[in-house]
Amino acid sequence: MNVFDYDKDSDGIVTVTMDMTGPVNAMNDEYRVAMDATLEKLEQEQGLTGVILASAKKVFFAGGDLNDLLAAAPGAEATFMAEGERVKAGLRRLEKLPVPVVAAINGAALGGGFEICLSCNYRVAVNDPAVQLGLPEVSLGLLPGGGGVVRMVNLLGLEKALPYLLEGTRVDAAHALAAGLVHEVVETRDQLLPAAKAWILAQQGVSEAALQPWDRKGFRLPGGNASSPHIAQLITVAPALLRKKTRGLLPAPEVILDCAVEAARLDLDTALRIESRGLTWLAMTPQAKNMISTFFFAMNRINRGGSRPADVPSRSVEKVGILGAGMMGQGIAYVSALAGIKVVLKDMSVEAAARGKAYSEQLLAKRVQRGKMTEEKKQQILELILPTDSNDDLAGCDLIVEAVFENLALKQSITRETEPQLAADGIWGSNTSTLPISELATASAAPEKFIGIHFFSPVDKMPLVEIICGDKTSEETLARAYDYARQIRKTPIVVNDSLGFFTSRTFGTYLDEGVRMLREGLHPVQIEAMGRAVGMPVGPLAVYDEVSLELTRKAQETWREMGVLDKFSDSTVTREVINTMVEQHGRGGRYHGGGFYEYAEDGSKHIWPGLMDLYYNADVTVSEGDMRDRLLFRQVIEALRCLETGVLRTVDDGNIGSIMGIGAPVWTGGLIQFVNTYGVERFVRRCEALAATYGERFAPPAIAREKLAAGELFE
Ligand SMILES: NC(=O)c1ccc[n+]([C@@H]2O[C@H](COP(=O)([O-])OP(=O)(O)OC[C@H]3O[C@@H](n4cnc5c(N)ncnc54)[C@H](O)[C@@H]3O)[C@@H](O)[C@H]2O)c1
Numbered sequence: 001m002n003v004f005d006y007d008k009d010s011d012g013i014v015t016v017t018m019d020m021t022g023p024v025n026a027m028n029d030e031y032r033v034a035m036d037a038t039l040e041k042l043e044q045e046q047g048l049t050g051v052i053l054a055s056a057k058k059v060f061f062a063g064g065d066l067n068d069l070l071a072a073a074p075g076a077e078a079t080f081m082a083e084g085e086r087v088k089a090g091l092r093r094l095e096k097l098p099v100p101v102v103a104a105i106n107g108a109a110l111g112g113g114f115e116i117c118l119s120c121n122y123r124v125a126v127n128d129p130a131v132q133l134g135l136p137e138v139s140l141g142l143l144p145g146g147g148g149v150v151r152m153v154n155l156l157g158l159e160k161a162l163p164y165l166l167e168g169t170r171v172d173a174a175h176a177l178a179a180g181l182v183h184e185v186v187e188t189r190d191q192l193l194p195a196a197k198a199w200i201l202a203q204q205g206v207s208e209a210a211l212q213p214w215d216r217k218g219f220r221l222p223g224g225n226a227s228s229p230h231i232a233q234l235i236t237v238a239p240a241l242l243r244k245k246t247r248g249l250l251p252a253p254e255v256i257l258d259c260a261v262e263a264a265r266l267d268l269d270t271a272l273r274i275e276s277r278g279l280t281w282l283a284m285t286p287q288a289k290n291m292i293s294t295f296f297f298a299m300n301r302i303n304r305g306g307s308r309p310a311d312v313p314s315r316s317v318e319k320v321g322i323l324g325a326g327m328m329g330q331g332i333a334y335v336s337a338l339a340g341i342k343v344v345l346k347d348m349s350v351e352a353a354a355r356g357k358a359y360s361e362q363l364l365a366k367r368v369q370r371g372k373m374t375e376e377k378k379q380q381i382l383e384l385i386l387p388t389d390s391n392d393d394l395a396g397c398d399l400i401v402e403a404v405f406e407n408l409a410l411k412q413s414i415t416r417e418t419e420p421q422l423a424a425d426g427i428w429g430s431n432t433s434t435l436p437i438s439e440l441a442t443a444s445a446a447p448e449k450f451i452g453i454h455f456f457s458p459v460d461k462m463p464l465v466e467i468i469c470g471d472k473t474s475e476e477t478l479a480r481a482y483d484y485a486r487q488i489r490k491t492p493i494v495v496n497d498s499l500g501f502f503t504s505r506t507f508g509t510y511l512d513e514g515v516r517m518l519r520e521g522l523h524p525v526q527i528e529a530m531g532r533a534v535g536m537p538v539g540p541l542a543v544y545d546e547v548s549l550e551l552t553r554k555a556q557e558t559w560r561e562m563g564v565l566d567k568f569s570d571s572t573v574t575r576e577v578i579n580t581m582v583e584q585h586g587r588g589g590r591y592h593g594g595g596f597y598e599y600a601e602d603g604s605k606h607i608w609p610g611l612m613d614l615y616y617n618a619d620v621t622v623s624e625g626d627m628r629d630r631l632l633f634r635q636v637i638e639a640l641r642c643l644e645t646g647v648l649r650t651v652d653d654g655n656i657g658s659i660m661g662i663g664a665p666v667w668t669g670g671l672i673q674f675v676n677t678y679g680v681e682r683f684v685r686r687c688e689a690l691a692a693t694y695g696e697r698f699a700p701p702a703i704a705r706e707k708l709a710a711g712e713l714f715e
Pocket residue numbers: 323324325326327328329346347348352402403404405406407414431432433434454455456457
């Protein structure tokens with residue numbers, strides 16, 4: 001079997017079926033050779049009437065080979081660019097064949113795959129959820145360098161192309177048809193080739209059919225070219241709007257915008273060359289390396305079981321009991337039922353449990369409204385949820401997830417009372433956010449079956465689940481908790497027990513550093529701005545208000561009673577500020593009427609003026625560079641300490657957990673990956689400098705020094 005199968009029928013139509021070595025078709029050396037050879041043959045073919053490009057794989061074509069992109073190092077720009085230009089020249093030859101070329105899209109065509117489709121004269125796709133079309137390169141810090149930027153602009157016009165290029169918007173076949181990205185949609189896969197052939201045969205004698213719109217005489221850019229007033233205005237304001245979004249931390253969207261504007265201004269071939277240069281430059285940036293390493297490679301490893309004990313057979317949950325139908329419990333019930341699991345949702349009264357079920361009803365109704373689900377399917381899912389106040393209904397659950405109030409004694413007594421209802425081999429998961437799992441497990445008759453399953457709010461939207469092993473949790477229990485997380489379509493990271501586990505503990509240092517700056521006398525508005533400038537979604541003081549100063553104080557009291565507080569981190573400054581805010585000024589956070597901020601009825605907020613009197617000191621100045629580094633390095637150092645002390649079991653868990661669980665800046669590729677591209681030595685030196693000025697909490701972790709001595713990266 002050839003990599004590109006070549007088959008000519010009696011009508012003179014050649015079907016090229018891509019079936020490359022390995023599970024997917026990808027833009028690598030094998031592709032380059034096969035494509036060049038195929039083009040040569042097509043260009044020489046006698047009696048050719050049309051070409052169909054098809055795929056023998058489930059995915060139509062997967063795109064660029066990310067291993068190559070990761071390996072591309074500064075210094076190798078010329079080779080990298082030459083390879084890209086070769087691929088592009090091939091696609092240009094394809095679209096310049098003297099006969100119509102059709103892409104028969106049977107599965108996902110993202111990135112390079114979609115760029116191939118864009119080089120065909122006609123695109124027919126099957127109406128199947130597996131068909132996803134788009135150019136997601138921006139999410140990996142790259143740009144579509146196979147002509148994607150230039151052809152999208154020429155196909156749709158600058159304004160309509162930008163969301164696909166800057167946000168990586170993906171569409172299914174129906175939306176692609178409506179947006180003009182494909183020309184025809186068929187209902188089943190068997191209809192693809194006949195539809196492609198029928199179109200080609202109908203074009204016999206139509207000379208324009210073999211020409212791309214942009215190669216036809218008198219072509220005009222849809223929506224206007226760069227000098228039309230509307231587009232000229234867009235070009236003027238777009239860079240500023242974009243910068244506001246990226247905060248100057250992500251080069252890819254900026255380069256994409258530049259290339260897109262050039263595509264609206266210049267001839268196709270010149271614009272294509274500028275696009276290649278853009279990709280070459282981006283591929284060498286640390287941001288692209290970080291994003292590819294984490295969002296593609298680490299994510300795949302995690303979701304394929306990298307943190308799951310391999311020798312335990314996989315199993316799915318059939319009946320889950322959820323204790324507490326509050327904010328978290330209702331969300332956990334929803335995602336479980338959506339995955340087809342029977343749910344027993346228990347609260348203190350049937351009414352409270354029913355309110356929790358009503359939440360699922362609301363979310364499902366929205367899906368039905370948007371045409372994403374049938375009313376019948378919605379009813380089927382709702383029937384899976386049984387609201388109750390009785391323990392008896394929990395009988396035979398293979399998993400119980402406890403999500404009652406954050407109170408040690410309550411959680412322990414519920415464990416004693418309810419655990420006997422579990423199936424003989426059932427497991428128990430606590431959704432606690434602050435209480436140590438091993439401590440909670442002391443109430444269990446089977447602590448080896450006790451584990452932390454920590455969700456994030458809102459549960460239906462947040463993709464991460466942090467699984468926490470207590471000191472007695474068995475590998476079997478871990479594997480089953482992991483399988484449950486995958487069953488409900490979450491990405492699970494696995495960590496060992498610690499106060500605040502991995503995510504809250506690491507995130508806590510960001511909040512702590514913000515409060516320390518406040519206590520030092522720095523301006524609160526500047527502190528918040530520096531948090532965002534480093535790429536965190538929200539400033540540390542605003543986060544504290546949301547989390548609630550009151551709840552933080554309560555958690556700290558519990559930890560003190562348990563005798564574990566000082567093991568956590570040296571957060572005495574924060575404790576003192578929080579106590580002052582709550583006890584002396586009644587400022588417990590947003591849900592307690594206000595905290596560091598005041599909240600107006602119209603939803604706006606501003607810094608509580610009393611904060612300035614309490615802490616602000618105009619004589620204190622710290623450079624913005626130091627402020628930014630302090631807010632980022634505290635988190636990085638804590639993540640490394642988690643790795644050093646075994647709270648983190650793998651680097652991947654730390655990177656994925658920090659991005660998806662605590663909103664660490666995407667350009668870092670995760671708090672540990674950050675060190676790899678920042679440079680281990682440079683990181684150690686910067687920590688030393690920060691420690692000399694701001695204190696020992698910035699001292700470089702031993703594990704960083706070890707990596708430096710060994711000349712290794714964190715992998
Ligand atoms: N809110 C978050 O963002 C978040 C995130 C992760 C984890 N958590 C953890 O999840 C748990 C629940 O938090 P929440 O925000 O959903 O709280 P919540 O106050 O919204 O809900 C708690 C629910 O538990 C019910 N409950 C209390 N005692 C019960 C009992 N004996 N039997 C049955 N139900 C009982 C309450 O009636 C209430 O409906 C806590 O441990 C919390 O730390 C919360």
